[in-house]
Amino acid sequence: MAEKTLKPGLKVLLEYGPLLVFFVAFYLFKDRPVLVAGTEYKGFIVATAIFVPVLALATLVQWRLSGHLSVMQIATLVLVVAFGGLTVWLNDPTFFKMKPTLIYLLFAGALGVGLMRGKPWLKSVLGDALPMSEQGWMILTRRFVGLFLGLAVANEIVWRTMSDTAWVNFKTFGLTAIMFAFVLAQSGVISRHGISKDDDDAPRA
Incomplete structure (x- = not known):
């Protein structure tokens, strides 16, 4: 297809x-x-x-x-x-509350394995939307690993210490807001290491 x-x-x-x-x-x-x-x-x-x-x-x-x-x-x-x-x-409800933790750990682990092999696998997911140099993708991937690990810890703290209502609000709005703010904060890396779609290696001036 x-x-x-x-x-x-x-x-x-x-x-x-x-x-x-x-x-x-x-x-x-x-x-x-x-x-x-x-x-x-x-x-x-x-x-x-x-x-x-x-x-x-x-x-x-x-x-x-x-x-x-x-x-x-x-x-x-x-x-x-x-x-x-x-x-x-x-x-x-315990199993469903644990699910975000496992997802974030899975993503962090997968991206971490790619980094150890010198391959920013995040590029395969976002490469079409964010053309960048390999150095830029390595930096962004490391930051995403840190983000996912932080989100996993945050989810564990919230579901283990707070009410169902608090967790649902955190899951619906908190995690989404954190992710959105994180992506916005990466504008500097994207700008410094961005490339044109016609050039896979040359960074913008």
Whole structure:
């Protein structure tokens, strides 16, 4: 299937829409437990049960429209289905709360292995959107490794010490805001090491 570029608005909707669905579902059912086959499921579990198929559908739509999914998207979907399924099946939110930690550690580990081999694998994910020199990609990749490790630690602290509501707010807005601020903070590296698409090696003056 040939790869296609999605419109920015549609891409954002497909990537962040499921998270907003989870957020809304949690608050809708937070104080309204659902009884299924004699078992009571609280708002967090209900929201998780809604989120998993919505994310799977959004990922499928993105693949059908763009003809491509990144390794990160595939890994995220697999972990969401696995840990979301365990959360619903065992009626225990712990598994779903641990999922971001494992995702961030997986990303940090994968990028770290690439760095040890002298290969900035982040380039394979963002290279088309951010043309940069190899030195720039090495710097940016190291910073992303640090970011993912920091996010993993932050997620562990929040879910282990705070309420379900606090974690949902942190997951929906906190992690997204941190990621957005981090990307904005990399503008200096991107500017210094950016190259034109016609030249893979020459940095801009």
